Amino acid sequence: MINLLLFPIIIPFLFAIVLLFFKERIVLQRVLAVVGLLAALAASLYLAHTVKQDGVQTITLGSWPAPFGITMVSDMFSALLVTTTIILTLLVVIYSFTSIGEAREHYFYYSAILFMITGVNGAFTTGDIFNMFVFFEVLLIASYVLIVLGGEKRQLRESIKYILINVVSSALFVITVAYLYSVVGTLNMADISVKIAEIGQPGIITVIAVLMLIVFGIKGSIFPLYFWLPGSYAAPPIPVLALFGALLTKVGVYAIMRTYTLFFVHHTDFTHGLLMVLAILTIIAGCIGALAYFDLKQIVIYNIVIAVGVILFGAAQMNESGLSGAVFYLIHDMLIKGALFFLIGIIIYVTGTSDLRKMGGLMKTHAPLGWFYLIAAFGLAGIPPLSGFIGKLLIVEGAFQADHIWGSIIILASSLVVLLSVIRIFIYAFWGEPQSLPATERKPYRQMMVPTIVLVVLTVLYGVGTEWLVPYMTDASNVLLQPSIYIDAVLKE
Amino acid sequence: MRTNDVILQTTTKVVFFIIFLFAIHIFFAGHYTPGGGFVGGLLTTGALVLLLLAFDLKTVQRALPFNFVIVIGIGLLLALGTAAGSIFFNVPFFTHAFDDFTLPLFGETSLHTAMLFDAGVYLVVVGSAMTIIQSIGGDA
Numbered sequence: 322m323i324n325l326l327l328f329p330i331i332i333p334f335l336f337a338i339v340l341l342f343f344k345e346r347i348v349l350q351r352v353l354a355v356v357g358l359l360a361a362l363a364a365s366l367y368l369a370h371t372v373k374q375d376g377v378q379t380i381t382l383g384s385w386p387a388p389f390g391i392t393m394v395s396d397m398f399s400a401l402l403v404t405t406t407i408i409l410t411l412l413v414v415i416y417s418f419t420s421i422g423e424a425r426e427h428y429f430y431y432s433a434i435l436f437m438i439t440g441v442n443g444a445f446t447t448g449d450i451f452n453m454f455v456f457f458e459v460l461l462i463a464s465y466v467l468i469v470l471g472g473e474k475r476q477l478r479e480s481i482k483y484i485l486i487n488v489v490s491s492a493l494f495v496i497t498v499a500y501l502y503s504v505v506g507t508l509n510m511a512d513i514s515v516k517i518a519e520i521g522q523p524g525i526i527t528v529i530a531v532l533m534l535i536v537f538g539i540k541g542s543i544f545p546l547y548f549w550l551p552g553s554y555a556a557p558p559i560p561v562l563a564l565f566g567a568l569l570t571k572v573g574v575y576a577i578m579r580t581y582t583l584f585f586v587h588h589t590d591f592t593h594g595l596l597m598v599l600a601i602l603t604i605i606a607g608c609i610g611a612l613a614y615f616d617l618k619q620i621v622i623y624n625i626v627i628a629v630g631v632i633l634f635g636a637a638q639m640n641e642s643g644l645s646g647a648v649f650y651l652i653h654d655m656l657i658k659g660a661l662f663f664l665i666g667i668i669i670y671v672t673g674t675s676d677l678r679k680m681g682g683l684m685k686t687h688a689p690l691g692w693f694y695l696i697a698a699f700g701l702a703g704i705p706p707l708s709g710f711i712g713k714l715l716i717v718e719g720a721f722q723a724d725h726i727w728g729s730i731i732i733l734a735s736s737l738v739v740l741l742s743v744i745r746i747f748i749y750a751f752w753g754e755p756q757s758l759p760a761t762e763r764k765p766y767r768q769m770m771v772p773t774i775v776l777v778v779l780t781v782l783y784g785v786g787t788e789w790l791v792p793y794m795t796d797a798s799n800v801l802l803q804p805s806i807y808i809d810a811v812l813k814e
Numbered sequence: 815m816r817t818n819d820v821i822l823q824t825t826t827k828v829v830f831f832i833i834f835l836f837a838i839h840i841f842f843a844g845h846y847t848p849g850g851g852f853v854g855g856l857l858t859t860g861a862l863v864l865l866l867l868a869f870d871l872k873t874v875q876r877a878l879p880f881n882f883v884i885v886i887g888i889g890l891l892l893a894l895g896t897a898a899g900s901i902f903f904n905v906p907f908f909t910h911a912f913d914d915f916t917l918p919l920f921g922e923t924s925l926h927t928a929m930l931f932d933a934g935v936y937l938v939v940v941g942s943a944m945t946i947i948q949s950i951g952g953d954a
Contacts, residue, residue, distance in 0.1 A: 324901045331907075335894060341887035382908040 541573020643719025
């Protein structure tokens with residue numbers, strides 16, 4: 322099956338198209354969305370297994386030879402991200418059954434989700450820089466639909482900002498690709514890497530590296546380009562927010578990691594130094610935001626910003642511990658952010674408000690919710706047996722090896738702030754005197770708990786089963802460390 | 815009182831078919847000369863928009879009782895199906911096939927599966943452009 326690596330992209334696409342035909346039949350839509358995602362999950366798991374067994378999988382569309390056709394490349398890094406994406410989307414779809422409301426389901430909600438996953442998986446898998454732009458647009462246009470779907474006043478206002486920012490950054494992406502193409506004369510990522518090595522990264526390539534950092538930094542919300550994120554992400558309903566928070570910024574992070582390990586590796590003093598400084602500033606900005614708010618959504622949204630900083634700081638070290646820590650932390654962060662958004666979604670559903678000061682005493686009435694929230698919060702902060710620990714440990718280790726002592730101290734300090742920010746939610750919402758709750762149906766709350774519990778359990782397993790995951794992560798970081806593996810797989814003679 | 819636009823409507827009835835045939839021509843010519851699914855689709859939409867200008871939305875919807883969202887779906891399925899057909903022959907996705915055939919009316923003709931893909935593009939372009947125009951122009 323030489324087309325195996327395309328299945329996680331094609332299957333959601335096919336089901337997204339099929340869903341267009343059944344606009345009014347909600348039950349059928351739900352069934353088809355779940356079936357499609359299960360099929361894609363099976364394909365992506367098998368793909369990860371194949372990549373583990375046989376090394377990097379590549380295919381050049383249309384049977385054209387490698388630099389001339391569009392190459393799709395699945396190394397362990399992208400295979401893991403694709404698998405995580407599909408698991409998360411499956412759970413988001415199940416969570417949506419009870420929380421999104423029928424009105425939205427009537428207007429191509431599941432179709433938009435599946436189109437977005439097509440784009441996300443495509444962006445993770447592509448080996449062609451312009452094709453990556455196209456997949457970015459696929460996921461962005463689907464995300465425009467999801468952010469505005471429902472048409473509340475706040476959604477309309479924030480979607481204008483969101484679209485404006487992303488149109489600008491997409492235009493900048495095209496300009497950057499045009500510059501790059503005029504210098505190296507190719508779009509295939511492996512070929513670009515070879516050509517840049519041949520000409521030894523002159524100044525113009527470093528300029529392009531910074532432009533790429535700006536482009537992907539807007540998508541991935543690094544300092545000082547994260548300004549659009551807190552407002553825009555707070556607007557859509559919780560399942561959409563979970564999907565955005567867990568996936569969209571991570572595509573930008575993936576693109577930065579890919580280009581900064583494959584293309585721009587010859588003058589790392591400047592490019593990776595800049596990346597590191599920006600990552601640290603991102604962490605600090607995120608920490609300030611996470612402490613400043615009494616709003617559940619805002620606190621978790623600023624935690625996204627912190628995590629983006631931590632991952633990029635790890636990636637900027639360019640040594641083995643730093644990069645494998647970044648990979649570990651990236652996957653962990655996708656899972657845990659999904660779980661946290663699910664949990665605060667339930668808290669908001671139960672209390673009817675997202676203001677911390679108006680809630681309290683939930684532990685007496687909703688004990689399971691409280692305990693799962695506590696586990697997720699500890700996982701986010703990186704308490705040892707849980708999922709956030711190993712990634713951050715490796716990142717700090719990598720930073721010490723590279724003599725970036727202050728950076729690692731800031732990372733460690735940021736963990737405390739992260740813990741404080743999420744425990745504050747716990748203390749305000751679960752301790753204290755019970756507030757009078759609005760009447761909620763018990764059944765939807767239980768149904769929303771199911772995917773949440775599955776996701777929290779997954780993050781716990783991710784932390785406990787670290788040893789079992791290490792070979793996969795090592796494969797992933799090896800490809801990032803040694804671009805020659807990637808290049809040889811694509812441009813095989 | 816509604817103005818009498820008999821000249822506009824009569825001209826439209828003739829011009830519509832000229833534009834539509836030109837669109838079909840552009841669509842089929844795409845492989846060897848400028849043109850293809852995208853322009854062909856836009857020209858077809860242009861012809862339909864002319865109908866919309868000369869008559870009203872209800873008349874056109876009665877004459878062309880398509881749900882254009884379904885047209886988008888069919889177009890996407892056609893494009894994906896053409897590209898995915900290669901999976902069944904275990905060659906890379908998007909590998910096209912072509913050959914020369916002797917057809918009864920056209921004689922020696924080169925047929926290429928890229929044309930089916932283009933037909934998908936054509937339907938998606940027509941479907942999405944018409945969906946945009948109908949939903950902005952309609953009351954609902």
